[in-house]
Amino acid sequence: MDNKKVVTRFAPSPTGFIHVGNLRTALYAYLWAKRNNGTFILRIEDTDKAREVEGSIEHIMKALKWMGLDWDEGPDIGGPNAPYKQSERLESYKKYAQILIDKGLAYPDPYTQDELDGFREKAELEKRAFLYREYRPETFDVWDGTKALRFKVPEIKSYHWDDLVYGDLSAGPEALDDFILIKTDGYPTYNFAHVIDDLEMKVTHVMRGQEFISSVPKYLSLYDGLGIERPLFATLPPIMGKDGNKKLGKRDGAKDVLDYGKEGYLPEAMMNFLAFLGWNPGGEKEIYSKEELINIFDISRIGHSGAQWNDDKLDWFNKEYIKKLPQDELKNKIFEYLPEELKIEKLIPTIVDRISKFGDIKEMLERGELDFFFKSPDYTKEKLIYKNTSPDKISSNLKEAIISLQKLDEKEFSLENIKVTLMQIADKLENRGELLHPVRFALSGLDKSPDPFTIAEILGKNETILRLQKAI
RNA sequence: GGCCCUAUCGUCUAACGGUUAGGACAUCGGCUUUUCAAGCCGGUAAUCCGGGUUCGAUUCCCGGUAGGGUCACCA
Numbered sequence: 110m111d112n113k114k115v116v117t118r119f120a121p122s123p124t125g126f127i128h129v130g131n132l133r134t135a136l137y138a139y140l141w142a143k144r145n146n147g148t149f150i151l152r153i154e155d156t157d158k159a160r161e162v163e164g165s166i167e168h169i170m171k172a173l174k175w176m177g178l179d180w181d182e183g184p185d186i187g188g189p190n191a192p193y194k195q196s197e198r199l200e201s202y203k204k205y206a207q208i209l210i211d212k213g214l215a216y217p218d219p220y221t222q223d224e225l226d227g228f229r230e231k232a233e234l235e236k237r238a239f240l241y242r243e244y245r246p247e248t249f250d251v252w253d254g255t256k257a258l259r260f261k262v263p264e265i266k267s268y269h270w271d272d273l274v275y276g277d278l279s280a281g282p283e284a285l286d287d288f289i290l291i292k293t294d295g296y297p298t299y300n301f302a303h304v305i306d307d308l309e310m311k312v313t314h315v316m317r318g319q320e321f322i323s324s325v326p327k328y329l330s331l332y333d334g335l336g337i338e339r340p341l342f343a344t345l346p347p348i349m350g351k352d353g354n355k356k357l358g359k360r361d362g363a364k365d366v367l368d369y370g371k372e373g374y375l376p377e378a379m380m381n382f383l384a385f386l387g388w389n390p391g392g393e394k395e396i397y398s399k400e401e402l403i404n405i406f407d408i409s410r411i412g413h414s415g416a417q418w419n420d421d422k423l424d425w426f427n428k429e430y431i432k433k434l435p436q437d438e439l440k441n442k443i444f445e446y447l448p449e450e451l452k453i454e455k456l457i458p459t460i461v462d463r464i465s466k467f468g469d470i471k472e473m474l475e476r477g478e479l480d481f482f483f484k485s486p487d488y489t490k491e492k493l494i495y496k497n498t499s500p501d502k503i504s505s506n507l508k509e510a511i512i513s514l515q516k517l518d519e520k521e522f523s524l525e526n527i528k529v530t531l532m533q534i535a536d537k538l539e540n541r542g543e544l545l546h547p548v549r550f551a552l553s554g555l556d557k558s559p560d561p562f563t564i565a566e567i568l569g570k571n572e573t574i575l576r577l578q579k580a581i
Numbered sequence: 582g583g584c585c586c587u588a589u590c591g592u593c594u595a596a597c598g599g600u601u602a603g604g605a606c607a608u609c610g611g612c613u614u615u616u617c618a619a620g621c622c623g624g625u626a627a628u629c630c631g632g633g634u635u636c637g638a639u640u641c642c643c644g645g646u647a648g649g650g651u652c653a654c655c656a
Binding site (some may be wrong): 120121122124133144154156157159160212218222225230232233235236237238239240257259275279280281282283284285287288291292293294296297298300303318319320321322323324327330339344346347349353355382385386389391392393394395412413414415416419421422423424425426428458459461464465469478495496501504528531532534535541542543544545546547548550553555556557558559560561562 | 582584585586587588592593594595603604606607614615617618619622625631643645648649650651652653654655656
Protein backbone atom coordinates (compact mmCIF):
# COMPACT_ATOMS: atom_id res chain seq x y z
CA MET A 110 0.00 0.00 0.00
CA ASP A 111 2.82 2.35 0.87
CA ASN A 112 4.26 2.39 -2.62
CA LYS A 113 0.98 2.89 -4.36
CA LYS A 114 0.26 6.24 -5.87
CA VAL A 115 -2.38 7.97 -3.83
CA VAL A 116 -5.68 8.26 -5.68
CA THR A 117 -8.67 10.07 -4.19
CA ARG A 118 -11.97 10.95 -5.71
CA PHE A 119 -14.91 13.24 -5.28
CA ALA A 120 -18.07 11.52 -6.43
CA PRO A 121 -21.15 13.71 -6.36
CA SER A 122 -24.50 12.77 -7.78
CA PRO A 123 -25.92 15.27 -10.24
CA THR A 124 -29.02 16.11 -8.26
CA GLY A 125 -28.47 19.86 -8.16
CA PHE A 126 -25.81 22.15 -6.77
CA ILE A 127 -23.19 21.15 -4.25
CA HIS A 128 -23.14 22.88 -0.89
CA VAL A 129 -20.24 23.72 1.34
CA GLY A 130 -20.41 20.38 3.15
CA ASN A 131 -19.88 18.53 -0.12
CA LEU A 132 -17.18 20.99 -1.01
CA ARG A 133 -15.21 20.29 2.14
CA THR A 134 -15.23 16.58 1.34
CA ALA A 135 -13.92 17.42 -2.11
CA LEU A 136 -11.32 19.76 -0.63
CA TYR A 137 -9.93 17.16 1.76
CA ALA A 138 -9.76 14.56 -0.99
CA TYR A 139 -8.04 17.10 -3.21
CA LEU A 140 -5.54 18.21 -0.58
CA TRP A 141 -4.64 14.66 0.31
CA ALA A 142 -4.06 13.70 -3.32
CA LYS A 143 -1.93 16.79 -3.95
CA ARG A 144 -0.04 16.36 -0.71
CA ASN A 145 1.04 12.94 -1.94
CA ASN A 146 1.62 13.92 -5.56
CA GLY A 147 -1.32 11.69 -6.30
CA THR A 148 -4.39 11.79 -8.47
CA PHE A 149 -7.68 13.50 -7.76
CA ILE A 150 -10.61 12.08 -9.69
CA LEU A 151 -14.00 13.61 -10.35
CA ARG A 152 -16.59 10.92 -10.86
CA ILE A 153 -20.26 11.52 -11.47
CA GLU A 154 -22.60 9.11 -9.71
CA ASP A 155 -25.64 9.41 -11.92
CA THR A 156 -27.39 6.16 -11.22
CA ASP A 157 -30.57 7.67 -9.87
CA LYS A 158 -32.22 8.88 -13.02
CA ALA A 159 -35.34 10.04 -11.22
CA ARG A 160 -33.53 12.53 -9.04
CA GLU A 161 -31.15 13.78 -11.68
CA VAL A 162 -31.27 17.50 -12.34
CA GLU A 163 -30.28 18.79 -15.71
CA GLY A 164 -27.23 20.98 -15.81
CA SER A 165 -25.96 19.94 -12.43
CA ILE A 166 -22.80 18.31 -13.72
CA GLU A 167 -21.72 21.59 -15.28
CA HIS A 168 -22.79 23.41 -12.15
CA ILE A 169 -20.76 21.11 -9.91
CA MET A 170 -17.70 21.41 -12.09
CA LYS A 171 -18.03 25.16 -12.03
CA ALA A 172 -18.15 25.15 -8.24
CA LEU A 173 -15.05 22.98 -7.94
CA LYS A 174 -13.20 25.17 -10.39
CA TRP A 175 -14.27 28.28 -8.53
CA MET A 176 -12.38 27.07 -5.49
CA GLY A 177 -9.48 25.84 -7.56
CA LEU A 178 -10.01 22.13 -7.08
CA ASP A 179 -8.85 20.87 -10.45
CA TRP A 180 -9.29 17.20 -11.12
CA ASP A 181 -6.74 15.03 -12.89
CA GLU A 182 -9.33 12.67 -14.30
CA GLY A 183 -12.97 13.36 -14.91
CA PRO A 184 -15.93 13.20 -17.28
CA ASP A 185 -14.84 16.26 -19.24
CA ILE A 186 -11.13 15.51 -19.56
CA GLY A 187 -11.17 11.74 -19.49
CA GLY A 188 -8.33 9.68 -18.09
CA PRO A 189 -6.89 6.17 -18.03
CA ASN A 190 -10.00 4.71 -16.44
CA ALA A 191 -12.67 6.49 -18.42
CA PRO A 192 -15.57 6.87 -18.54
CA TYR A 193 -16.11 8.84 -15.33
CA LYS A 194 -19.87 8.82 -15.35
CA GLN A 195 -21.47 5.80 -13.79
CA SER A 196 -24.26 5.74 -16.33
CA GLU A 197 -21.58 5.00 -18.93
CA ARG A 198 -20.00 2.19 -16.93
CA LEU A 199 -22.90 -0.23 -16.90
CA GLU A 200 -20.81 -2.96 -18.54
CA SER A 201 -18.43 -2.99 -15.59
CA TYR A 202 -21.21 -3.42 -13.09
CA LYS A 203 -22.76 -6.18 -15.15
CA LYS A 204 -19.43 -7.97 -15.27
CA TYR A 205 -18.96 -7.93 -11.51
CA ALA A 206 -22.60 -8.77 -10.92
CA GLN A 207 -22.11 -11.87 -13.02
CA ILE A 208 -19.07 -12.83 -10.94
CA LEU A 209 -21.22 -12.63 -7.83
CA ILE A 210 -24.03 -14.58 -9.45
CA ASP A 211 -21.58 -17.27 -10.46
CA LYS A 212 -20.32 -17.44 -6.91
CA GLY A 213 -23.87 -17.80 -5.65
CA LEU A 214 -23.63 -14.42 -3.94
CA ALA A 215 -26.29 -12.57 -5.89
CA TYR A 216 -29.91 -13.37 -6.58
CA PRO A 217 -33.05 -11.77 -7.97
CA ASP A 218 -35.37 -10.25 -5.41
CA PRO A 219 -38.70 -12.10 -5.70
CA TYR A 220 -40.79 -9.65 -3.71
CA THR A 221 -42.98 -6.85 -4.92
CA GLN A 222 -42.60 -3.31 -3.59
CA ASP A 223 -45.80 -3.77 -1.58
CA GLU A 224 -44.50 -6.90 0.04
CA LEU A 225 -41.29 -5.16 0.97
CA ASP A 226 -43.18 -2.23 2.41
CA GLY A 227 -45.16 -4.69 4.47
CA PHE A 228 -42.02 -6.27 5.90
CA ARG A 229 -40.62 -2.86 6.72
CA GLU A 230 -43.78 -1.74 8.40
CA LYS A 231 -43.87 -4.85 10.51
CA ALA A 232 -40.29 -4.33 11.65
CA GLU A 233 -41.06 -0.73 12.50
CA LEU A 234 -44.06 -1.77 14.59
CA GLU A 235 -41.89 -4.23 16.46
CA LYS A 236 -39.41 -1.40 16.99
CA ARG A 237 -36.48 -3.10 15.36
CA ALA A 238 -34.44 -2.49 12.26
CA PHE A 239 -35.76 -3.97 9.05
CA LEU A 240 -33.48 -6.67 7.68
CA TYR A 241 -34.21 -7.97 4.26
CA ARG A 242 -32.02 -11.01 4.74
CA GLU A 243 -34.55 -12.40 7.20
CA TYR A 244 -36.82 -12.87 4.21
CA ARG A 245 -34.16 -14.16 1.86
CA PRO A 246 -35.68 -16.87 -0.37
CA GLU A 247 -34.48 -20.46 -0.03
CA THR A 248 -33.82 -20.95 -3.70
CA PHE A 249 -32.81 -18.36 -6.24
CA ASP A 250 -34.29 -17.89 -9.68
CA VAL A 251 -32.11 -17.02 -12.62
CA TRP A 252 -31.75 -13.24 -12.85
CA ASP A 253 -33.20 -12.02 -16.12
CA GLY A 254 -32.92 -8.32 -15.39
CA THR A 255 -36.59 -7.77 -14.69
CA LYS A 256 -36.06 -8.03 -10.93
CA ALA A 257 -33.66 -6.23 -8.70
CA LEU A 258 -30.45 -8.10 -8.10
CA ARG A 259 -29.52 -8.50 -4.47
CA PHE A 260 -26.24 -9.29 -2.82
CA LYS A 261 -26.23 -12.33 -0.59
CA VAL A 262 -24.15 -11.44 2.44
CA PRO A 263 -21.58 -14.24 2.63
CA GLU A 264 -21.28 -14.20 6.40
CA ILE A 265 -23.37 -12.53 9.06
CA LYS A 266 -20.95 -11.15 11.62
CA SER A 267 -19.73 -8.07 13.39
CA TYR A 268 -17.21 -6.08 11.42
CA HIS A 269 -14.24 -4.17 12.77
CA TRP A 270 -12.19 -2.03 10.51
CA ASP A 271 -9.58 0.63 10.62
CA ASP A 272 -10.40 4.19 9.71
CA LEU A 273 -7.69 6.74 9.02
CA VAL A 274 -9.58 9.38 10.97
CA TYR A 275 -11.52 7.52 13.63
CA GLY A 276 -9.23 4.57 14.20
CA ASP A 277 -11.07 1.39 15.11
CA LEU A 278 -14.66 1.36 13.97
CA SER A 279 -17.13 -1.43 14.34
CA ALA A 280 -20.72 -2.29 13.63
CA GLY A 281 -22.94 -5.13 14.71
CA PRO A 282 -24.43 -7.72 12.37
CA GLU A 283 -27.54 -5.54 12.17
CA ALA A 284 -25.61 -3.33 9.77
CA LEU A 285 -25.29 -6.20 7.34
CA ASP A 286 -28.01 -6.93 4.85
CA ASP A 287 -28.74 -8.24 1.39
CA PHE A 288 -28.66 -4.88 -0.32
CA ILE A 289 -29.55 -4.24 -3.92
CA LEU A 290 -26.75 -4.36 -6.46
CA ILE A 291 -28.70 -3.63 -9.63
CA LYS A 292 -32.07 -1.93 -9.69
CA THR A 293 -34.93 -2.96 -11.94
CA ASP A 294 -34.11 -0.04 -14.21
CA GLY A 295 -30.76 -1.64 -14.90
CA TYR A 296 -28.70 0.92 -13.02
CA PRO A 297 -26.56 -0.14 -10.09
CA THR A 298 -27.02 1.29 -6.61
CA TYR A 299 -24.41 3.52 -5.05
CA ASN A 300 -23.53 0.68 -2.69
CA PHE A 301 -22.44 -1.51 -5.57
CA ALA A 302 -21.26 0.96 -8.16
CA HIS A 303 -18.85 2.93 -6.03
CA VAL A 304 -17.06 -0.23 -4.91
CA ILE A 305 -16.55 -1.35 -8.49
CA ASP A 306 -15.51 2.10 -9.66
CA ASP A 307 -13.05 2.60 -6.83
CA LEU A 308 -11.54 -0.75 -7.68
CA GLU A 309 -11.25 -0.04 -11.39
CA MET A 310 -10.05 3.51 -10.89
CA LYS A 311 -7.48 2.30 -8.37
CA VAL A 312 -8.72 4.62 -5.67
CA THR A 313 -6.53 4.26 -2.59
CA HIS A 314 -8.30 6.55 -0.12
CA VAL A 315 -12.06 6.74 0.18
CA MET A 316 -13.04 9.93 1.98
CA ARG A 317 -16.66 10.47 2.83
CA GLY A 318 -18.98 11.71 5.53
CA GLN A 319 -19.82 10.05 8.80
CA GLU A 320 -23.29 9.15 7.56
CA PHE A 321 -21.69 6.28 5.67
CA ILE A 322 -20.19 4.57 8.71
CA SER A 323 -23.19 2.36 9.24
CA SER A 324 -23.06 1.26 5.61
CA VAL A 325 -19.41 0.31 5.63
CA PRO A 326 -20.02 -3.29 6.78
CA LYS A 327 -22.11 -3.76 3.64
CA TYR A 328 -19.18 -2.62 1.54
CA LEU A 329 -16.77 -4.76 3.49
CA SER A 330 -18.89 -7.83 2.93
CA LEU A 331 -18.97 -6.99 -0.75
CA TYR A 332 -15.18 -6.65 -0.91
CA ASP A 333 -15.00 -10.02 0.83
CA GLY A 334 -17.54 -11.62 -1.46
CA LEU A 335 -15.74 -10.31 -4.51
CA GLY A 336 -12.40 -11.29 -3.06
CA ILE A 337 -10.91 -7.88 -3.80
CA GLU A 338 -8.61 -5.63 -1.80
CA ARG A 339 -10.34 -2.74 -0.18
CA PRO A 340 -9.12 0.85 -0.15
CA LEU A 341 -8.31 2.86 2.95
CA PHE A 342 -11.21 4.65 4.56
CA ALA A 343 -11.12 8.15 5.93
CA THR A 344 -14.36 9.20 7.52
CA LEU A 345 -15.09 12.90 7.87
CA PRO A 346 -16.98 14.46 10.77
CA PRO A 347 -20.21 16.21 9.85
CA ILE A 348 -20.65 19.93 9.39
CA MET A 349 -23.61 21.11 11.42
CA GLY A 350 -25.97 23.91 10.51
CA LYS A 351 -25.85 27.37 12.10
CA ASP A 352 -27.98 26.14 14.99
CA GLY A 353 -25.60 23.31 15.60
CA ASN A 354 -28.27 20.70 15.93
CA LYS A 355 -28.43 19.14 12.53
CA LYS A 356 -26.09 18.05 9.83
CA LEU A 357 -25.76 20.77 7.22
CA GLY A 358 -28.04 19.98 4.33
CA LYS A 359 -29.72 21.61 1.40
CA ARG A 360 -33.16 21.44 2.91
CA ASP A 361 -31.97 23.48 5.91
CA GLY A 362 -30.72 26.25 3.73
CA ALA A 363 -27.19 25.09 2.98
CA LYS A 364 -26.25 27.34 0.12
CA ASP A 365 -24.93 26.62 -3.30
CA VAL A 366 -21.17 27.03 -3.30
CA LEU A 367 -21.40 29.36 -6.26
CA ASP A 368 -23.67 31.68 -4.30
CA TYR A 369 -20.74 32.46 -2.03
CA GLY A 370 -18.83 33.57 -5.07
CA LYS A 371 -21.68 35.78 -6.13
CA GLU A 372 -21.82 37.34 -2.67
CA GLY A 373 -18.23 38.33 -3.03
CA TYR A 374 -16.38 35.73 -1.03
CA LEU A 375 -12.92 34.91 -2.25
CA PRO A 376 -12.32 31.25 -3.09
CA GLU A 377 -9.03 31.25 -1.18
CA ALA A 378 -10.84 32.42 1.94
CA MET A 379 -13.52 29.79 1.54
CA MET A 380 -10.88 27.12 1.08
CA ASN A 381 -9.00 28.21 4.18
CA PHE A 382 -12.19 28.39 6.23
CA LEU A 383 -13.49 25.03 5.05
CA ALA A 384 -10.15 23.33 5.61
CA PHE A 385 -10.27 24.47 9.22
CA LEU A 386 -13.81 23.26 9.78
CA GLY A 387 -12.99 19.88 11.21
CA TRP A 388 -9.27 19.92 10.71
CA ASN A 389 -6.43 21.82 12.29
CA PRO A 390 -2.69 21.57 11.78
CA GLY A 391 -1.97 22.56 15.39
CA GLY A 392 -0.26 25.77 16.32
CA GLU A 393 -1.72 29.22 16.15
CA LYS A 394 -1.35 30.16 12.51
CA GLU A 395 -4.73 30.30 10.80
CA ILE A 396 -4.18 31.85 7.42
CA TYR A 397 -2.91 29.26 5.01
CA SER A 398 -2.61 29.57 1.25
CA LYS A 399 -3.60 26.70 -0.99
CA GLU A 400 0.05 25.68 -1.38
CA GLU A 401 0.59 25.76 2.36
CA LEU A 402 -2.50 23.66 2.92
CA ILE A 403 -1.29 21.10 0.41
CA ASN A 404 2.04 20.90 2.18
CA ILE A 405 0.62 20.50 5.64
CA PHE A 406 -2.71 18.71 5.26
CA ASP A 407 -2.79 15.51 7.25
CA ILE A 408 -5.68 13.07 7.47
CA SER A 409 -4.69 11.98 10.94
CA ARG A 410 -5.40 15.47 12.28
CA ILE A 411 -8.99 15.55 11.08
CA GLY A 412 -11.31 15.91 14.05
CA HIS A 413 -13.97 13.48 15.21
CA SER A 414 -16.83 15.72 16.23
CA GLY A 415 -19.23 17.78 14.18
CA ALA A 416 -18.39 21.42 13.56
CA GLN A 417 -20.97 24.13 13.45
CA TRP A 418 -21.12 26.40 10.45
CA ASN A 419 -20.13 29.95 11.40
CA ASP A 420 -20.68 32.84 9.01
CA ASP A 421 -18.81 35.28 11.26
CA LYS A 422 -15.63 33.30 11.06
CA LEU A 423 -15.97 32.91 7.32
CA ASP A 424 -16.40 36.69 7.04
CA TRP A 425 -13.26 37.19 9.08
CA PHE A 426 -11.26 34.88 6.86
CA ASN A 427 -12.62 36.67 3.83
CA LYS A 428 -11.66 40.08 5.15
CA GLU A 429 -8.14 38.84 5.83
CA TYR A 430 -7.90 37.70 2.23
CA ILE A 431 -9.36 40.94 0.89
CA LYS A 432 -6.67 42.84 2.77
CA LYS A 433 -4.02 40.68 1.14
CA LEU A 434 -5.29 41.29 -2.38
CA PRO A 435 -2.97 43.20 -4.74
CA GLN A 436 -4.14 46.77 -5.49
CA ASP A 437 -5.26 46.20 -9.06
CA GLU A 438 -7.18 43.05 -8.23
CA LEU A 439 -8.82 44.75 -5.28
CA LYS A 440 -9.82 47.64 -7.50
CA ASN A 441 -11.35 45.37 -10.12
CA LYS A 442 -13.30 43.42 -7.54
CA ILE A 443 -14.67 46.51 -5.86
CA PHE A 444 -15.54 48.24 -9.12
CA GLU A 445 -17.60 45.20 -10.10
CA TYR A 446 -20.05 46.14 -7.38
CA LEU A 447 -20.00 49.89 -7.89
CA PRO A 448 -22.08 52.09 -10.21
CA GLU A 449 -20.14 54.01 -12.86
CA GLU A 450 -20.12 57.32 -11.03
CA LEU A 451 -18.54 55.74 -7.96
CA LYS A 452 -15.72 53.90 -9.67
CA ILE A 453 -13.21 56.18 -8.04
CA GLU A 454 -9.90 54.83 -6.80
CA LYS A 455 -9.78 57.16 -3.83
CA LEU A 456 -12.91 55.49 -2.50
CA ILE A 457 -11.30 52.06 -2.21
CA PRO A 458 -9.71 52.27 1.25
CA THR A 459 -12.93 53.67 2.69
CA ILE A 460 -14.88 50.76 1.24
CA VAL A 461 -12.40 48.05 2.17
CA ASP A 462 -12.54 49.07 5.82
CA ARG A 463 -16.29 48.67 5.82
CA ILE A 464 -16.86 45.33 4.15
CA SER A 465 -16.04 41.71 4.84
CA LYS A 466 -17.21 40.53 1.43
CA PHE A 467 -17.67 42.44 -1.78
CA GLY A 468 -21.42 41.92 -1.73
CA ASP A 469 -21.50 44.18 1.34
CA ILE A 470 -20.89 47.09 -1.00
CA LYS A 471 -24.43 46.69 -2.22
CA GLU A 472 -25.72 47.23 1.29
CA MET A 473 -23.42 50.20 1.81
CA LEU A 474 -24.98 51.77 -1.25
CA GLU A 475 -28.48 50.97 -0.06
CA ARG A 476 -27.78 52.57 3.29
CA GLY A 477 -26.55 55.66 1.46
CA GLU A 478 -23.11 55.50 3.00
CA LEU A 479 -21.45 56.59 -0.18
CA ASP A 480 -24.03 59.18 -1.16
CA PHE A 481 -21.77 61.98 -0.05
CA PHE A 482 -19.66 61.44 -3.09
CA PHE A 483 -22.11 62.22 -5.83
CA LYS A 484 -24.93 63.94 -4.04
CA SER A 485 -24.56 67.33 -2.51
CA PRO A 486 -25.60 66.72 1.08
CA ASP A 487 -28.97 67.80 2.25
CA TYR A 488 -29.37 68.61 5.93
CA THR A 489 -30.75 71.07 8.41
CA LYS A 490 -28.69 73.81 10.05
CA GLU A 491 -29.04 72.25 13.48
CA LYS A 492 -27.16 69.17 12.39
CA LEU A 493 -24.01 71.25 11.96
CA ILE A 494 -24.01 72.31 15.58
CA TYR A 495 -21.65 70.51 17.87
CA LYS A 496 -23.12 70.13 21.36
CA ASN A 497 -23.62 73.62 22.88
CA THR A 498 -21.38 75.55 20.57
CA SER A 499 -23.02 78.70 19.23
CA PRO A 500 -23.88 78.94 15.52
CA ASP A 501 -21.62 81.99 15.22
CA LYS A 502 -18.69 80.06 16.59
CA ILE A 503 -19.33 77.21 14.18
CA SER A 504 -19.47 79.65 11.28
CA SER A 505 -16.23 81.32 12.16
CA ASN A 506 -14.54 77.92 12.62
CA LEU A 507 -15.70 76.86 9.19
CA LYS A 508 -14.50 80.14 7.69
CA GLU A 509 -11.08 79.64 9.20
CA ALA A 510 -11.01 76.12 7.81
CA ILE A 511 -11.83 77.38 4.33
CA ILE A 512 -9.13 80.01 4.44
CA SER A 513 -6.52 77.47 5.52
CA LEU A 514 -7.58 74.89 3.01
CA GLN A 515 -7.53 77.50 0.24
CA LYS A 516 -3.81 77.83 0.83
CA LEU A 517 -3.27 74.25 -0.27
CA ASP A 518 -3.12 73.99 -4.02
CA GLU A 519 -4.76 71.09 -5.87
CA LYS A 520 -1.63 68.99 -5.74
CA GLU A 521 -1.15 69.49 -2.03
CA PHE A 522 -4.70 68.53 -1.25
CA SER A 523 -3.70 65.18 0.22
CA LEU A 524 -5.09 63.29 3.14
CA GLU A 525 -2.03 64.12 5.22
CA ASN A 526 -2.05 67.83 4.43
CA ILE A 527 -5.77 68.19 4.99
CA LYS A 528 -5.43 66.49 8.32
CA VAL A 529 -2.55 68.71 9.44
CA THR A 530 -4.34 71.84 8.28
CA LEU A 531 -7.62 71.10 9.98
CA MET A 532 -6.06 69.72 13.15
CA GLN A 533 -4.04 72.91 13.58
CA ILE A 534 -7.29 74.82 13.82
CA ALA A 535 -9.11 72.18 15.82
CA ASP A 536 -6.38 71.93 18.44
CA LYS A 537 -6.75 75.59 19.30
CA LEU A 538 -10.39 75.04 20.12
CA GLU A 539 -11.78 74.03 23.45
CA ASN A 540 -13.16 70.96 21.74
CA ARG A 541 -11.92 69.51 18.50
CA GLY A 542 -15.46 68.56 17.70
CA GLU A 543 -16.36 72.24 17.31
CA LEU A 544 -14.57 72.17 13.99
CA LEU A 545 -14.37 68.52 13.06
CA HIS A 546 -18.04 67.77 13.48
CA PRO A 547 -19.38 70.62 11.36
CA VAL A 548 -16.78 69.99 8.70
CA ARG A 549 -17.60 66.30 8.57
CA PHE A 550 -21.28 67.06 8.45
CA ALA A 551 -21.01 69.82 5.89
CA LEU A 552 -19.15 67.45 3.62
CA SER A 553 -21.16 64.29 4.15
CA GLY A 554 -24.55 65.25 5.48
CA LEU A 555 -24.52 61.91 7.27
CA ASP A 556 -24.73 60.94 10.91
CA LYS A 557 -22.30 58.13 10.24
CA SER A 558 -19.55 58.64 7.75
CA PRO A 559 -15.80 58.41 7.25
CA ASP A 560 -13.73 61.09 8.95
CA PRO A 561 -13.73 64.63 7.48
CA PHE A 562 -10.16 64.39 6.14
CA THR A 563 -10.88 61.28 4.15
CA ILE A 564 -14.03 62.76 2.69
CA ALA A 565 -12.31 66.00 1.80
CA GLU A 566 -9.57 64.15 0.01
CA ILE A 567 -12.08 62.05 -1.92
CA LEU A 568 -14.15 65.12 -2.90
CA GLY A 569 -11.15 67.15 -3.94
CA LYS A 570 -10.39 70.78 -3.17
CA ASN A 571 -13.09 72.52 -5.16
CA GLU A 572 -16.01 70.45 -3.99
CA THR A 573 -14.76 70.56 -0.40
CA ILE A 574 -14.55 74.33 -0.34
CA LEU A 575 -17.91 74.61 -2.09
CA ARG A 576 -19.68 72.48 0.48
CA LEU A 577 -18.05 74.29 3.38
CA GLN A 578 -19.14 77.66 1.96
CA LYS A 579 -22.64 76.38 1.50
CA ALA A 580 -22.71 75.30 5.12
CA ILE A 581 -21.81 78.75 6.32
C1' G B 582 -36.41 1.26 19.02
C1' G B 583 -31.60 -1.46 17.10
C1' C B 584 -26.68 -0.34 15.56
C1' C B 585 -22.89 3.37 15.28
C1' C B 586 -20.20 8.09 16.11
C1' U B 587 -19.18 12.31 19.20
C1' A B 588 -18.45 15.47 23.83
C1' U B 589 -12.54 21.61 26.00
C1' C B 590 -14.85 29.08 26.35
C1' G B 591 -21.36 31.07 22.85
C1' U B 592 -18.53 29.09 18.04
C1' C B 593 -13.97 26.75 15.50
C1' U B 594 -10.10 24.56 17.98
C1' A B 595 -4.73 23.61 20.68
C1' A B 596 -2.85 20.87 24.68
C1' C B 597 -1.67 13.10 22.19
C1' G B 598 -0.71 11.78 31.68
C1' G B 599 2.26 16.88 34.76
C1' U B 600 0.34 23.86 31.22
C1' U B 601 -1.55 29.91 35.50
C1' A B 602 -5.93 24.85 30.04
C1' G B 603 -3.24 28.34 24.63
C1' G B 604 -5.13 30.72 20.01
C1' A B 605 -8.95 32.54 16.59
C1' C B 606 -14.18 34.30 15.71
C1' A B 607 -18.02 36.55 18.46
C1' U B 608 -18.83 39.60 22.82
C1' C B 609 -17.47 43.49 26.42
C1' G B 610 -14.11 47.67 27.77
C1' G B 611 -10.19 51.20 26.53
C1' C B 612 -7.05 53.98 23.05
C1' U B 613 -6.33 56.62 18.45
C1' U B 614 -8.16 63.00 15.37
C1' U B 615 -16.06 64.58 16.80
C1' U B 616 -19.63 60.11 14.38
C1' C B 617 -19.18 55.21 11.75
C1' A B 618 -15.76 51.62 10.17
C1' A B 619 -10.88 49.83 10.40
C1' G B 620 -6.60 49.32 13.57
C1' C B 621 -4.13 48.65 18.34
C1' C B 622 -4.44 47.19 23.63
C1' G B 623 -7.06 44.67 27.39
C1' G B 624 -11.22 41.83 29.90
C1' U B 625 -15.20 38.03 30.56
C1' A B 626 -15.65 33.02 29.12
C1' A B 627 -14.49 26.00 28.69
C1' U B 628 -12.44 20.48 30.04
C1' C B 629 -20.93 17.28 30.35
C1' C B 630 -21.77 14.14 35.03
C1' G B 631 -20.28 9.80 38.04
C1' G B 632 -16.95 6.00 38.92
C1' G B 633 -12.28 3.70 38.20
C1' U B 634 -6.57 3.26 36.55
C1' U B 635 -2.43 6.38 38.15
C1' C B 636 1.92 9.80 42.52
C1' G B 637 -0.92 12.76 38.94
C1' A B 638 -6.09 12.97 34.59
C1' U B 639 -8.93 17.51 29.53
C1' U B 640 -6.01 13.29 28.00
C1' C B 641 -6.68 6.08 29.34
C1' C B 642 -11.07 2.54 30.84
C1' C B 643 -16.31 1.79 32.34
C1' G B 644 -21.27 3.73 33.17
C1' G B 645 -24.71 7.62 32.70
C1' U B 646 -26.41 12.05 30.19
C1' A B 647 -26.68 14.98 25.95
C1' G B 648 -26.05 15.75 20.74
C1' G B 649 -25.48 13.62 15.89
C1' G B 650 -25.77 9.73 12.16
C1' U B 651 -28.06 5.42 10.13
C1' C B 652 -31.63 1.46 9.46
C1' A B 653 -34.27 2.98 0.67
C1' C B 654 -34.80 -0.23 -6.09
C1' C B 655 -31.06 7.98 -2.46
C1' A B 656 -26.32 8.83 -2.58
